[in-house]
Amino acid sequence: MNAKPRIAVHKFSSCDGCQLAFLNLGEDLLALAQRVEIVHFAEAGAVDPEAPVDIAFVEGSISTPDEQTRIQAVRANSRMLVTIGACATSGGLQALRNHADSAEWMARVYAHAEYIETLSTATAIADHVRVDFELWGCPVSSAQMLAAVRALLFGVTPVPEGDKVCLDCKRQHTVCVLVARGEACLGPVTRTGCGALCPRFGRDCYGCYGPSDNPNPDALGARLRGLGLLPQAVARRFRFIHSAQPALADAARRALGEDHD
Numbered sequence: 001m002n003a004k005p006r007i008a009v010h011k012f013s014s015c016d017g018c019q020l021a022f023l024n025l026g027e028d029l030l031a032l033a034q035r036v037e038i039v040h041f042a043e044a045g046a047v048d049p050e051a052p053v054d055i056a057f058v059e060g061s062i063s064t065p066d067e068q069t070r071i072q073a074v075r076a077n078s079r080m081l082v083t084i085g086a087c088a089t090s091g092g093l094q095a096l097r098n099h100a101d102s103a104e105w106m107a108r109v110y111a112h113a114e115y116i117e118t119l120s121t122a123t124a125i126a127d128h129v130r131v132d133f134e135l136w137g138c139p140v141s142s143a144q145m146l147a148a149v150r151a152l153l154f155g156v157t158p159v160p161e162g163d164k165v166c167l168d169c170k171r172q173h174t175v176c177v178l179v180a181r182g183e184a185c186l187g188p189v190t191r192t193g194c195g196a197l198c199p200r201f202g203r204d205c206y207g208c209y210g211p212s213d214n215p216n217p218d219a220l221g222a223r224l225r226g227l228g229l230l231p232q233a234v235a236r237r238f239r240f241i242h243s244a245q246p247a248l249a250d251a252a253r254r255a256l257g258e259d260h261d
């Protein structure tokens, strides 16, 4: 690694929210900027997308032909590649198109769909190139991102978080919204990393950090049915932000009785 590691932040199909999580580091970002050279981060002003770097952070899914080509160049120019956020790690909300006829949707939404260059699917970065580390969340947490950067700068592999959000509720003595209020919380199948942000504010988790290690969505689906949700509503919960993740996609199908594995 160079004396001053070079860092890039690349955007693919996304809303920019994870880049904002980077900017929201505030003073920590200024401190970081003294230890690294930020060579490409359009949202922060630096633009040199083809520069070779030590660490490339990638936000967004691969949803267009141009992005298919560009991600190969990013990979070739980067010693390490870290995905940031739901879109980059699993396809995100855009991957909902994978369950539909995208041409039909475009024709319904746009007056002149012929001007739009897009793929019929939205897919995770790891479906296209090797990824060294994934940061989940919609958006990622600034603290998690800083911890990952620190680890990588010290030459240490960051520790992936695989525990469920419920564990953080217990650690923080947060009242369970599923048990106490009958909310359709996805915390029992969702990886933590946010510190149980939503339950701490009295609302249900909607699964933005993706599936945890060893999730049991069928059991949670049965519990949600017990709360009065129709099978379609259970499937919709599982197909929200991480619909491309097999653990949740398969559970959604089973909830609808489309798969009897």
Ligand code: SF4
Pocket: 165, 166, 167, 169, 170, 174, 175, 176, 177, 178, 179, 185, 186, 187, 188, 196, 199, 204, 205
């Ligand atoms: S509120 Fe949700 S995440 Fe927290 S313990 Fe209950 S089910 Fe789990």
Ligand code: SF4
Pocket: 138, 165, 190, 191, 192, 194, 195, 196, 197, 198, 199, 204, 205, 206, 207, 208, 209, 210
């Ligand atoms: S509690 Fe769930 S929905 Fe809320 S930020 Fe955490 S993972 Fe995302």
